[in-house]
Every structure is written in C-alpha cells, then in structure tokens.
Amino acid sequence: MLHHLSLGVSDIERAAAFYDAALAPLGFVRVWSDLRPGEAGQAVGYGSHGGGDKLALKHRPGDQKPPGPGFHLAFAAPDEESVAAFHAAALGQGGTDNGAPGLRPHYGPHYYAAFVVDLDGHHLEAVFNAPA
Template sequence: MPDLLDHISINVTNIAKAQTFYDPVLALLGYKVAFEFEGMLAYKSPIRDTTILLYLVNSPSPLALTQHVAFKVPSEAEVKEFYTVALASGGKDYGPPGLRLEYADNYYGAFILDLDGNNIEFVTRL
C-alpha cells in the first residue's frame, strides 16, 4: 500500500530561525533541505523509503493555532536521541521520553515544542 501522506506543512514565524531547530532534528531522519521557494523551505529524505516532504512555511503574523506532527522512529533509543537533539536545538520539553499507556500499551514517545510552539513528537511502538 502506498504512503497516505505526500507532504506536511508547518507554519513558522521566521524560516531562518526555525531552520536552526529543524536542520539538526530532521537530519536524524535523513532529511535535508531539498529546495526553497520564497517564504517556504522543503525537506526531503534521500535515504529513507519515503516520498513525504516536510515544508516550513513563513507566517509572520502571530499563529492562532499550532500544529502537531509525529515522526515514527524505529526504536526507544532513537526517541531519546531525537528528544535530546531537539532540546539542544532550542526546543522546549513537552513530555519526556516514556511509555504513553493512555495511547496504547506499546506506545513510547517524546514531545517537544519547536521555536514557534508546534508540538513535535517522536514515537515508536515497543
């Protein structure tokens, strides 16, 4: 079955500032900047078997709503690594790595708020 998602867009107030957070975090997934348009930055993974693009879209006005994006990773150790790198890149803790029994018995995840307050999650199934 093909991927159900083609791309995800995240609104940010300053693309250059957001890039200081997303470059190191997305590098852990093999994502890097693929192309740029005025007011938009596109990330793509050349090494993962995926066609999903992640766009950062410049939205200089205050954001009424933030977004939640969950990145699936293969292991508990990688959830912890993403969390550590995201914190070091300026993200704020929104839920440290751990089991989330309220979601499922095998749901292990961590949550970070990016520089614009978007909820970025890293999750694996144990």
C-alpha cells in the same frame, strides 16, 4: 493519505536549523531548500534520503500562528534511542519540553514517545510503537 504538510515559521533559518537537528535522529533530512535571505517566499522541505518532502516549512514572518489545541505532528522513529535523540536535539536547538522520552502505556503497550514544542509553538512528537 497525506502527500505533505506545511508549517508557517517566523524565522526560516532558525527553524531550518531546529528541524535539521531534531529530524536527523529519525532519519529525515532536508530534501530541498529555497533560502534567499531578506526575500519573501522562502521555504525548506524534509523527507527521507532521496525522496520528496513530507514536511515543508514556509517563511511567514508576522502572520504565522501555530494550529490551536489538539493539533500536533507525530514523526515515526526507528527505535527508542531515536526518540530520545530527537527530544535532546530539539531541546538543544531551543525547543520546549512537552513530555520526556518514555513509554506511554495509555496509548498502547509499546508506545514510546517524546514531545516538544518548536520555536514557533508547533507541537511535535517522535514515536516508536513496536516491541523493542
């Protein structure tokens, strides 16, 4: 259904370092970069190795605001260990804990997830939803 999603970030280099670290355990990498320090219109894109971007970060200093309550971005994880590694990497890059890795039986019997808030206030989740 979706081709890609873009998020505005206040500091593109800091955000790119955060997403490089947080998405790596999930198997997602930076697939393109348009970083030109001091210039407008910088961005980076993330996706699967050898593929196009599914998430783009756009540098929007001063005018970016995260979406309001109810919005969050959930990333598919290959296993429970990847969910935990996503959470640890995000916290290690300055993200805020919004739910430690663990089962969420109210979402389903195999729903294993972790939740963080990125450096610009975007709510993120990594989820593995299959029998372990």
